[in-house]
Amino acid sequence: MKSNKEKNSLSISKQTSFSPSRVETILPPKLASRLDLYPENKRRPVNKTIFKNEYFQLTYNIKENSLNVSSIGDLVYSAIPYDTARNYIQRAAIQYLLHPEEVHQYIRSHKVNLETYLKLSIFQMTNKRVNKNSAKVIQAYNAIFEDPLLEIQILGRLLQHDETGALSANLPGKFLFSENVKTGISGYVSEYLNFIVQLTQELPITTDGKHVYLLETNGKDHFISDKHLTIESDIQPALDLLPQEIKQRIENSIIVAKQTTPANNKLLLRSEVGKELSEVRKNYNAHSVDPRELEQYFENVLPTENPNVVNVVSDIHTIDGTLPFNNKNFNILVGDIADSHVVNEEIKGLYVIGNHELAAVLPDSPNKEDQEWEKWTPFFKNEWFKELMRNPDDSWDKLPTGNHIYYECVKVELGKRFPKVNVLNNSSIVHNGIRYIGLTIPVALVKRKKEQQKFILNSLNYLLNNDYDIPTVIVSHAPLFNELSMLSPKSKSYKKNYVCSDPKIKQLFEEYNIIGAIHGHHHIPASSGRYKMVEFAGKERFVVCSIYSKMNTGFELMSLLKDEKQNKK
Known part of the structure; x- marks a missing residue:
């Protein structure tokens, strides 16, 4: 039986991404046969309608081989401007x-x-x-x-x-x-519940509210869990708590597609209130x-203890001098851990340098004549360093590539603060049979991509050291390039030119047993998925991004490492 603490955690942040290869490229007959039901599919080259009702639809993206539930244009989710929830x-x-x-x-x-x-x-x-x-x-x-x-x-x-x-x-x-x-x-939620129950009853679909998957792949269920709704889910206890008319509609929708809108959950339709909402948004402050x-006004009511065996976390940005989570095992700290002077003598694992560490290691004293500034004086002549001291946010695109002596000085300082952690500045360690290569890539230098990738190539050539067999994971704060990044092309931070353009790098990935890459930097929320499988240089590899939040104190890498060992066997 779960303890109260375990129950309160609910574990509903544990979102999992699944490889597109686990979803059949060709839709199963039951879904493929539905394409002809919707005339709009003839003029849609990518997103094909599979199932829909008056307010929602299930579409299949041919290019990404993915399923998605979305509201149909006229239904307004929220009258609150810029509501991101x-x-x-x-x-x-x-x-x-x-x-x-x-x-x-x-x-x-x-x-x-x-x-x-x-x-x-x-x-x-x-x-x-x-x-x-x-x-x-x-x-x-x-x-x-x-x-x-x-x-x-x-x-x-x-x-x-x-x-x-x-x-x-x-x-x-x-x-x-x-x-x-x-x-x-409330009207949006009632219609969403109605649609999603009908969908999972009529088609072999499962969803956790964010991701949508085929329930069966080659006759096997890969990701049914108690966090995913399926035709087998027992939802009667929840239905009994809903208002009677909503309960009745949902129960009817399992059998009957025709729906009626409950009177006490009025829907906002763009055709009726669109102009008014547009004016509100236009003048909204x-x-x-x-x-x-605001953090000082709220308490962390969630457990801070993390039991992960190999725990991946990045972008904590702690400002109070302490790490806000606790893990006694092996931690992979993927940069931007601190915006303050943090010391932790107990945490173990590896640490790669992020852009915020570059400023956080500098002395607090404003007097540049103080003795504590002495080790940093050789960098005073550099414009990027002057900017780093004045306003770090204006210096990121000016930073040198990762083979600069400054990063070695940062490594030494971080090593003093985290004595049981291996700070990897373009170096590697082996832990439990896995080689981890830590490259210093604090930011994505898009405009200096050629210079950046020359550094990546030279570093990997040296660190791989002709050992072709050992499973290897590459860790860097900013992603190596787009092909090994969790950042969505829809993001404002996405730069389409930040691709791997050096064929020699791809050749290294082909020749060596590089099983995956880990990065941070882009603050990708856990709700978007913590990892994905990508095809790069002729092999499927994992990409992990696990930023810190109170619900996400780290990602358990062991699940991916075990899969790799099993595949090798």
Whole structure:
């Protein structure tokens, strides 16, 4: 039986990405036969409709060999401008269907933070401050558990809070029932639940609210878990908690495709309110605050202990001088661990240098004549170093490539602070039969790609050292290049020219047993998946990116390493 602490963790952040090769390139007959049902497929070269109702659709992307659920144009997800929680709320909806009691416990475990949000929400509405014991806060907290559709949204907001930091903009619409009913999100959630249940009942599909997969591949189920909805899932306990008309619609939708909209969950349709919403967004001032500035007002209610055997984490950016998680095993720290002077004499593993370490290791003293600045004086003549001292954010694109002496000085300083960690500055170690090569790539030097890739080639040639057989993982803060990056082409940070253009690098990957690459830097949330399998230089390899968040204190690399050892056998 799970302890209360384990129950409160709910484990719903443990999202897993699966290789496209695990999804058949040719759709199974039951899905392929549906393509002719939708005339729009004739004019769609890539995204083909497989299944849809009035408000949602399942599409198949031919190029990416992937399935995706999306709302159809007229349905508005939220009247709150720039509301970024849709994926979190969809994940929360699936978890509510599967584990309603665990959802209740998870939300209750966050009571202290919810009270803070409710106090702020009431202040944003009334401009009057209240304390957590006031009748208004107590009433608002109890209201969460009286409306399942609001409870699903609150769970989604808490997932976002734990993964990306504290929320600040438009809190009343997100946390107060009286204001939330005006946002249209409850109507969106009810239609999403209705569609997703119908979809998983009628087709061999499974979903966790973010990713969608074929339930069967070659007759075998690869990723059925208690976090994925399937035709076999027992959702009756959750349905019994939903409003009667929603419950009835969902139960009917399993058999009947025709739907009616419940009166108390009004949908926002773009055809009706689009102009009004456009004006609101046009004049909207979010008054949002950087989540890091708000952390002092919230408590971490989640466990900080991490049991992973090989634990991958990056981009902690800690500012209080301590690591916010604890792992007693082998850690792979992939840069940007600290924005302050952090010392940890117990943590073990390896550490590669990120861009923020370059400034964090410098003395706090503003007086450049102090003795503690002496070791850094040889770099004073460099413009990039002057910029690093003045304003680090303006210096990143000017940094030297990773074979510069400055990085060795940074390595020495980090080694003093983390005495049990191997700081890899273009060097390697072997741990439990796996060779880890740590390359110093603090940022993606897109405009100096040729210079960067020359450095990568020379470093790998030296560090691979003609040992062709040992399984090897390459670790760097910024990704080596696009082919071995978790960054989506849809991201604003994505640079299409940052590709591997040196054929000699590809040749090395062909010849050596390089099984995967690990990077950080781009702050890719765990909800987007922590790893993927890619085809590069004639072989399938894993790419891992695991940034830190309160729900994600690291990724267990052993699952991928075990797969590799099993494949080798």
